[in-house]
Amino acid sequence: MVGLDQMMSSSSPNRGSKAAGSNSRPSSKDGSKKNIWSSLLDGVANGKRLPEKNLLVLGGTPETQREFLETFSADPSLVNEKRKGKKPPIANQFALGYTYRDVLDADQEDTLARVSAYLLSEPSPSFAPLLKPLLTPQSVPETLVVLLLDWSDPWTWIRRLREWVRLLRSVLVSLDDETKIVMEETMTEWRDRKRGMDASSAATGGLSNSGGPVTIPLGPGEWDEGLGIPMCVVCQGADKIEKLEKDHGWHEEEFDFILQFLRTLLLKHGASLIYTTPFLANSLQSLIHSSLGIHSLLKRQSLKHNVIDRDKILVPANWDSWGKIRIIREGFDMEGVSTAWSIEIQDPPEPIDQPAAGQPGENTDSADDGSSAVTVFEQTIKDPKRETTIAHPSTTPRDQLEVESSDMQGFLEKQSEVLEELKKKDDKDRASQPIPQLEMSPMDDQGRVNEHIGPVQFNMGGIQIDADDMLKKLRDREASRSQRKEGISSPGDEKAHNQALANFFAGLVKKPGGSPRGSPSA
Template identity: 85%
Template structure:
């Protein structure tokens, strides 16, 4: 009892706590708190999807749709099941005018759980007038969750460097106008990406040190790496790699030109810490894995591997932080990486300008100091370039490219040409016709002696054709005096001669057959 009394006496506030058990919990300022609101807020925060952003620049509305379909496709599941499941659930794409928008949900490997929601903003042309549309998309909250994707197409690779330069100029013009808080976040984002060095795991990369090194060791950057970081991760997607074979067969391109394009792209993208991938329609690629890893979206059930590929020319994949000048140099000797890298750093400092104006001012860049001009002097548009010779052509100036007209104009020219040829043929045929001369009796006798008598069977009796003609002539001669009396119509004489001609024509066509009527002797 004494111990109990001491315990009770040593806890003077015990009674007050017990009395307050049935009351609602209060905050420090004494105000009541709604438990249900806090619970609901906690559940809502737990189910809130991670928000990711894709800023898709370049391409056409059609190629942008192709990119989104490839990005959203589930390559591991049955296509029929995926299509049935997604049927009627795919959000529409509004990308016909100015800045477009759509969104996609990233599903896990089992197609049940949603890992993240990706908002896609689409812009086709690098016009300076679109810069105000991009600025609101770049905030301190959105930049760490944003990836810039620049679309190129193999239908016109000779325009790649010029378009890439204008996109970089446009992005730089927008980024320099952001507020200080956003710029600080951009610097932190670039530092994090730059520290994801080769051969380092995520923990050691975040710490900026080598594993098992005993202390933080910073890996120095190689030449040309991260010289021009934009503050936002970037990826260049070259679509339609199946057109590489068409360029090779139809326009005479060779491996040297394809290697030059790859070396130039990798050298430029290395300066921005960007990744590169070639894609082909309707064929599986690593595009989805590359975009997911760049956005920080990882499956909870299946780990997706991302492996580089610089061997297959239509399946190139260069992840960020993997490339280097040494790896680029071994593709082909003679490529000037130092010159291209230096020239690019100078060119992107200028403000953006329309692409048509850039093409018109290309003549002023022929001094050899422009990276874009150096690229376009090697990779030329086959339709405009008449100096590209076929690999088997000699140096006599033979060209593999010819200017062709429209199909309708071509056919019209062919009709005129055919009419002209037909008129020439008719004229030549008229000049070559020999006039038929009447044969004299002497010549006729010589011919008859040469070919012999002509006989035919008429009613079982062998008849001599020459004797028959003689009798016909005598008959006509005997009727001549009678014609001098009453006049004979020219039509009757003509009809009579025609009947005789038809008779002998029938004999010629049916030698040995009986004629329909026998002449009177």
Template identity: 55%
Template sequence: MVGPDRRTSALFQESASSDHERDGRPKSKDGPKNDMWSSMLGGVASGKRLPEKSILVLGGTTDSQKEFLDSLSNDSPTARKTLDRHSGKPPPIANQFALGYTYHDVLDADHEGMNILARLSIYLLTDPMPSFTPLLRPLITPQTLSNMLTVILLDWAHPWSWLRQLRDWIRLLRSLLTSLDDATKEALEEHRVTVRGGGRTGAFDGGGGSGGVTEGEVSIPLGPGEWDEALGIPLCVVCQNADKIQTLEKERAWKEEEFDFVLQFLRTVLLKHGASLVYTTPSVPSQLQTLIHSSLGIQSLLKKQPLKHNVIDRDKVLVPPNWDSWGKIRVLREGFDVEGVNEGWSIDIRSPLPTNPNRPPEPNGMGGSNDSLNSRDGNGALAVFEDTIRDVRSEDILSTGSLLNRQTSQSVEVESFDMQEFLAAQMELLERLGVDDEREQASKDKRRDPQRRSMGYRGEGDGRMRDSGVQIEEGGRVSEHIGPVQFNMGGIQVDADDMLKRLKLDHRRFEKRTDHQNERCLL
């Protein structure tokens, strides 16, 4: 007799054999199917994987960094609607503490569909403190060097602090690059030699820097002062809030000479690093997006947007990378010492990095180092710039304050005293003034007429009378306006003016009598 377990096993074998005979092929498990679909999906994903780019934004405030990101993500309305429909809310921006982060998807221009060209990983840092260097070190690797861009934000609200901010950030970047591992240093040096060796091209195509020279282009060798202090990472300087130029012109009496001097100084300094320069204004279209995309090698599949240099419009300046030269800088205004600024900047950035830089005051988002304004007596370019472009208002405030310690701090600080100490000091001052008054009164009494003392008249009342008479005579004009002065004495209404006249008359009679007696005594 067959047990129930054996009966079930036999039925299972029969159904399996029947299925095998019906399909004509052995039954397989789900494992091979999963492996097939995984390989297919992996292939599609790798084919559509987005290029990874990174931007390191240095300087500015949290608000100015957000304005930069808004200008960078100024896409067309159709592309923005498409992106919002697929991704929902925009990515958050975390830049409140230390090293911030956000990301941005670059959309294809004039494309009605959802076509993302690249994804930007954006790292944000506001303070040039050396303690933040370990946070930046993992971002620079041999794989990310060719797809990285450094952006330094400046603000037209305080242009007199630009060169100091640039110096601090360049020092920080130089110390960061020298602290990398050997493999990254070798990759950095190769990238630096490649970019510098490409030279300048006759026509800038906006294709991400000065790579190799293509057919039909003429390679121009590097001139003096170009790429002398190349960092190895592309650099772009963005001067925000260019609408404040009108405010400087109206309120601080800036002229074309000041604006040209600032532009020439910036161009000379940035030429040593092969950096680009652009002025931006909030809510006004600019070439910032095109400049950033071209520096990272991001090009639209449908529309190519070339960069057009502009050094004429003072609020729309654009200096593309590998375009500027000393000759073009001199053309802007004669008399500018390009060689001196070039040598002085090398001295400034090679100085040791300060250990405790001060944070910039808001809203003058002005970054600065630990050294005070007394550093202007140096031989660098910073001294020349700060002697020419000054913050006149802050200098006036510093000159009028008597309790300011200018040697130890740049900020306006007033020391407050304890209330009891302040009152005690005032009490001593009042007592000293009282002693001085007593001495002055005693000296007046000694200068009185000696004859009156010999006649037994003390003279105190006389002195008072004379003093009061003089005061009333001097105050005669006042009495004309206030009228007669009356007071009650023992129930009798007395006129003060009448009483003074009688006292004066009695005094004159007394003087005459005294003089007559003196004459009789002499006879």
């Protein structure tokens, strides 16, 4: 359309000059005709222009960012086959990524808005110049910051949240005055919305008896540190809560502490909080749409808080308060945590994976005396793997289920030494014990064995053989053979030997109950 307007404006002088030389219509009428076309074209363009919304997705990995976009784009009630498979690609492998999504109405036909998603995984100060152009006086009112956390490492949440807030503050401070004014107006609008109501109904506001708008005073710890842009914290992978409970021995105290800590900090920024589980229905889409001001023309979407189900937590913006946080579990120091957080977010961002000095929870923060909110959190919610690495065996918690394995070669060397010691002990015990002696030999004692087992017979090739008779004949044969070897044999002995063999085979043939080989057995 811009190109069309330019062509029309560039061609109109030539047409006016021709008209002046050929007695055509006055040029004033040509100018009015041009204005009519421009207004018509602009009206059609404005009618088809989609509302532009922006999501600034911070944290997570390329995979978890894609998971968030899939959950945000999913429609649990209807799938339009015509649009299926036409989702735009996601470019989020390096530095600042980008993609977009069209938000469809309940009938999946009308497009309500186009959401541009900018994705950044690491809170490095080097990426601050990439975020600055995204925040303009026009884009700030239509932008929502989404911070992704994951239940695979909840002990890093507060440190990550702190570094992202520090990075955002460093970017927002560097913006021009016009953008800062718009940010202040945006935060004022969010802060003044009536709690517990949708943005559409909150915009009308309540009325007092005098007819003026009702102003609800802010409670302690609310909107102390507004960032100038609405923020939503999404804790992904809530199905891992059960794994933390079974594998690492976590209890309700740990989960309640995490929830109280997060809600206390997010209350200062006016941010919302939600726990999500992959492939399960949740209120993420409704929360994002409500935060961006996207409302269906056909179906009213309700957004209700949930602070009971530990894997389906939903805390909308402007709903929470210290009183609601305190009842989760007594003993939580909201005042101390809130004050410490306001102090430490003033510093510039630091690397998240900085080496810990000493035990878990200790770090090189300026407030390493225990007053840092990050330190307080990490002293209570510890990394189970790091805890087992540095813990002394005598001080290891009884509910600790993980142990750190030693080096393979060192383990085998120790086991080899243990096996050698056991072998020596066995040899020593074996040498000290007397060798057991048999009281009798079944070959020598004929009486006692025969009393118990009786005559031993077996069938050999169809011939029934008496084992006792066979043994006796073998002994006789061995005796005659030994005599022959000693040189005392004589022709008569040889004859006796042959006679013995003949008698042996004759006995095999004539054994009662047997039959000669080759003949049918009786």
